[in-house]
Amino acid sequence: MTTLYGYFRSSAAYRVRIALNLKDLEYDQVPVNLVKGEQRSETFRAHNPQGLVPALVTDDGTTLTQSLAICEYLEELHPSPSLLPLEPAERARVRALAQLVASEIHPLNNLRVLKYLVHELKVDDEAKLAWYRHWVTTGFDALEAMLSREAGSGDCCHGDTPTLADVCLVPQVFNAERFECDLTPYPRIRRIVANCRALPAFQRAAPSEQPDAS
Amino acid sequence: MTTLYGYFRSSAAYRVRIALNLKDLEYDQVPVNLVKGEQRSETFRAHNPQGLVPALVTDDGTTLTQSLAICEYLEELHPSPSLLPLEPAERARVRALAQLVASEIHPLNNLRVLKYLVHELKVDDEAKLAWYRHWVTTGFDALEAMLSREAGSGDCCHGDTPTLADVCLVPQVFNAERFECDLTPYPRIRRIVANCRALPAFQRAAPSEQPDAS
Numbered sequence: 001m002t003t004l005y006g007y008f009r010s011s012a013a014y015r016v017r018i019a020l021n022l023k024d025l026e027y028d029q030v031p032v033n034l035v036k037g038e039q040r041s042e043t044f045r046a047h048n049p050q051g052l053v054p055a056l057v058t059d060d061g062t063t064l065t066q067s068l069a070i071c072e073y074l075e076e077l078h079p080s081p082s083l084l085p086l087e088p089a090e091r092a093r094v095r096a097l098a099q100l101v102a103s104e105i106h107p108l109n110n111l112r113v114l115k116y117l118v119h120e121l122k123v124d125d126e127a128k129l130a131w132y133r134h135w136v137t138t139g140f141d142a143l144e145a146m147l148s149r150e151a152g153s154g155d156c157c158h159g160d161t162p163t164l165a166d167v168c169l170v171p172q173v174f175n176a177e178r179f180e181c182d183l184t185p186y187p188r189i190r191r192i193v194a195n196c197r198a199l200p201a202f203q204r205a206a207p208s209e210q211p212d213a214s
Numbered sequence: 215m216t217t218l219y220g221y222f223r224s225s226a227a228y229r230v231r232i233a234l235n236l237k238d239l240e241y242d243q244v245p246v247n248l249v250k251g252e253q254r255s256e257t258f259r260a261h262n263p264q265g266l267v268p269a270l271v272t273d274d275g276t277t278l279t280q281s282l283a284i285c286e287y288l289e290e291l292h293p294s295p296s297l298l299p300l301e302p303a304e305r306a307r308v309r310a311l312a313q314l315v316a317s318e319i320h321p322l323n324n325l326r327v328l329k330y331l332v333h334e335l336k337v338d339d340e341a342k343l344a345w346y347r348h349w350v351t352t353g354f355d356a357l358e359a360m361l362s363r364e365a366g367s368g369d370c371c372h373g374d375t376p377t378l379a380d381v382c383l384v385p386q387v388f389n390a391e392r393f394e395c396d397l398t399p400y401p402r403i404r405r406i407v408a409n410c411r412a413l414p415a416f417q418r419a420a421p422s423e424q425p426d427a428s
Contacts, residue, residue: 049355049356049359049360049363050314050318050356050360051356052318058303062303064303064306064307064310065310065314066309066310066313066314066317068309068313068317069306069307069309069310069312069313070306070310072305072306072309073302073303073305073306073309076302076305077302088287088290088291089272089276089278089287091286091287091290092278092283092284092286092287093278093283095280095282095283095286095287096278096279096280096283096284098283099280099282099283099316100264100279100280102313102317103280103282103316103317103320103321104264104266104321106317107317107318107321107322108321108322108327113322116345116348117335120341120344120345120348121331121335121337121341121345123335127334127335130334131330131334131335134330134334141263142263142264142265145263146263146264149263
């Protein structure tokens, strides 16, 4: 059985849950409590020296890390339903939208970075929130522009069925809502996320539905 | 002709130059001076609303963004020499090593983030350097552990020929050297980077060799 090491609120683990669900794959979950620092334990680092979730342990015991690498692996092994279009330039568009979230927004706003701001740089709550919102705004401004003006967009980020881009966008919006970012300037993003959230694969992947939700 | 919008010192543009060179593809370069803020100009944003380099404009006028998405596109259109192994779990390993650099280290240390630290959070030079080195150390500790203990590693990050992982690692090490990070704890990383730097594709991609180098 495939085992997902994750945490209910981790955006990156949430991405992998969505991908697994969209492909209708069964998996066990092992929660790693990031707030308690369990990702730094010897036991977990034996699976993933990065000390990061998610890690996916496959049937044959191979450990895979980094959410986008895991999603590409799932796509290669279980190509249907597909998370990427067929045509190379369209695949590049989907991957760029995914990377815009995964490389430009999320890395700046995850728990370990916010902790560094507070503990090492002695940043107060207000400045921490401003930091968080600044990177969401910068990234979502670009994403909204791309989704609005590029012909590929549909009910989802690319076309009318979920791709890797939606797999990344939905957890990022969940996260932005937690930090009370103003999403009114992003009607296209909001519409796409609402469409995705209506799908069972996204619903079952939601943080509130996980065994470690609190 | 393919046109690369980049900046000689940008890690992400450097990655794409290496990939283009490894695949022996010809391209024009249009420099976008990040220090002067040219990436925020109307002209450049018409190509890429993200206001980020690199952007690759293909023969038929399609603009591609996000370095890893561009590299995957080049891989799909020009599969030989390959930047990814054939077997899905090995491809996942290479992509995870690439993402470890591209999502966990580089986004925290690029110019716009360092500027935010200085201008908005009023962080002094020493604390800025400590921030930079903290994320390099965290990332390289994990990378060194993976490269040392995993069977896939060779003269390069995976096997003995360059992959997407080396395409990301070499620019990150260049960057770390610029900020005088101590790389003595990372013998495996240093050996791999030395091997890559001996190859013409990497040499021609180096920042010092670009038309806008200063």
